[in-house]
Amino acid sequence: MSETRTGSGSAPEKIKVARQVVEALRDMGVRYVFGVPSGGWVDYMEAMRVTEGIDFVLTTHEGTAAIMADVCGRLNGAPGVCFGTFGPGATNLSTGVGGALLDRSPLIALTDEMQAAMRGRVTQMGIDHQALFAPITKKTTRLESDKVREILFDAATIALGGRPGSVHVGLPVGMSAEYSSPRTDLPLPQAGVVGNAPVAVAKQMQAALQAARKPVLALGLGAVRAGVGDEISRFAEEHHIPVVVTPMAKGMIAEDHPCYAGVLFHALSDEVGKTHQQSDLVVLIGYDPVEFNVESWAPNVKVVNVDDQPLDLDRTAYPDVIEVTGTITSGVAALCATEMATKDWDVEALKARRQAMFERLKGADEFGPCAVLDVLREVLPEDGIMTCDVGAHTHLIGQKWPTPAPGRQIMTNGWSTMGFGIPAAIAAKLCRPNVDVCTVVGDGGFLMSAGELATAVRLGLPIVTIVITDNDLALIRIKQQKKQNPIYGTPIRAAGTIGGDNIFGVPVLTASERDGFRNALKKAFATSGPMIVEALVSSREYDELVLKKDKPN
Template identity: 65%
Template structure:
């Protein structure tokens, strides 16, 4: 045992792993850990206004750094609040270590204030839940990081028994936290994949979140270019193939997905690369043709209704390279037709009238945000437009939640993005409903002096639910956010608010905001009815 205490050993270990920010709302039990962070250069505690915001921040930090994001919540309500973003990390596939206070041994199972079983609480929303031990601090943290990063990434919960922080700390046994590269796929599976691909006339490639995490953008582009095939993406795979690429056919599940479907419904084979059904189940869009699944985990497919042609489980890059080498000749697709459908999608998502709507606001924002800038977005009708409409040059420049899909994600996501990439322009796009859920996190942007442009599309309407009500011919009830007006005031939590009622005014405010040196809210007063004809289309007949 060393003279280092548990709090110091934990912070030292996190720093050595590359963690630079720990997000949370402190408790008395967390004081020693904060003191350890105060004394160590290169790792800082970021006070959030709500534990849910802290866990969203940890999620996005992990996406941009490749190092597990770290967050903390105290007993009971602190822990339950934290689970919102921990669940997001599970279903959006982000590596995370989520700490919480835990009762000391003598009080576990007793009736006491704020006392619930945190191990049971976190079990359904994590890959693993465990508890820190004083003589195994480094071992437990390295194991947590390994589990978080290995396979499909996700969160690990580590309980911190109160009172342990000041105890002498030990490392435990050595554990490497670097995940191993997946083994190559089975030769028989590779052979079945190749035979199916060679015999198909019009295969379609579907790229998902797993392909982003595997870093196979170059391999995917080489595949579609060699064989002249169209490609569709899930929303969180945006940027894997640029919208300008001749093979790009669109985004599944989001706006005007029925037009995207006019391409993939012609396919006689689906080649799914890193396709994670957490965003959209394959059965929701594939035609009745065989599926080739290239991923690190076996396919999730209803094989009583659909044909699994080959489950190519293993190193994604190696499997795609094998298909490129062995896949035969170019296919029969006419990519001119694909381009015409893509053009129709973008035409229909362009402003159609003099009314200032969300499509015009997004066009102006795309003009003003540098090409390498990061845009985060919240959940709502605007997300469906962004998924289909927002030009994204490469992965990581548009950040959304589409596995967990929690409203309130956009503001903390932007804060985390700016902390992770301080020299990159960052903006967030939010509906007024999602904005209200985590508006308090603006105080973090002010305290940390983060230059972020928060774009609020104010329409006083939970548009997706209102549209669904109208499709059922139900009265509009429970979806208006307010009768009229805007978010109120010229300043929120120290962030100036600029309100626009036209595209020209919106552009002027954005120019000023991006030229500034701190956080700014630019509110666009828009009509939600532009969404009605664009969202909630079926991906297949």
């Protein structure tokens, strides 16, 4: 049957809901929809098959489908889109959907939903998807056959607006085959407009800066979205003001910038604290506490918050806060217009601390996790993208990995789910097919999403998966030992490798020293399909580098 039913007389033509959904997604800039299909999804897949500019990507798990959609949302600007069916499909999907909410990635999650007559009834796989997704999305709703574009465009607007995040849209089963007349006069969705920061509070900020002897600047996810790195770098250098960043804001300021002071929360954060604990004013720029609460690192001094929304902060501990609420670009413009003398920071001392920190991050082992990252940085081109999983190695990457620009290192820190690295690399390669893409995963996280290597094989994607094999959940082991508890439940295996020279059709190269690892990487990046390079290391190098306190008790 045709996807279009011609109206009679002057009535507008009627089009199948499935086709309307697919065309609406395509028109808002969606290139891929990731998921595991159901019977109710068949009509939508058929609509994608015959529609130019949008494709369905079969994944091995719904959770990793949502992670792929998250990363597409970060890199492409349009919301990423994923799908899961009833019950277990939706609950699997929810891990990545929650990730998009707390990692601030625009995403639309689609799921099957029961027809109206069956909602609330006892039936196979039947749960309330609206209730399931309410705590992990900015909004949850369901499709109506006569409001397809309105509902999807509204979902995209919400997903993109403010701090971006996920929106859930339920698709009642059977609605895909219904016909209705789509609205054709709706503007494409875009993030809502935020007004400029008020002049009065901008002047309060400028006065606070002028009075401060040792201010510090802290950049977060909002600063990345606002693209204010160059302005902040110039302002900091002109006035000798240190800059710290959150892990997901890496790339906003160069690691060799004279005012760069390091990354909060990650490896050797106590060394970073030697700088920010001296400050008498903390200026937050696009700082999102979802990565690291301000109370956990900032000294108890006056705080300026330059953001499009007020700061979540314990006001009893920090009673003196100036909220410069409005567009981050307008707040930064007012910041940079502040007339003041050079501040009292000892730039040479800052340089010495920075150099000492990076020297320690070279590691103690000839071939440990630090050496793995050093060799990878030598081999991966500057415009390449490295994603990473969650684990002890993430804390090293956050502090150690030189990141030339935002988006060239991709991690999850607001949500922090293990299993993120491989699906994130697949999505990055789909979005940036002309650059080298790799992922760094621990052997624990590798086991959580290794099945997506089969997806990379099917798609013919030349991504390189670096597995740091230490047979240890190192972060948890270190915490056990700090409590003087026996090591229990953290060894991944007694010894050995991830197993075999081929996993799901992906060749595995194994290395236990620098030169062998470097040669394996070069071979892997020169290959036309996915490759695994396994680095056999000890986890003990992490013990002296990670889980340090950002501020004294």
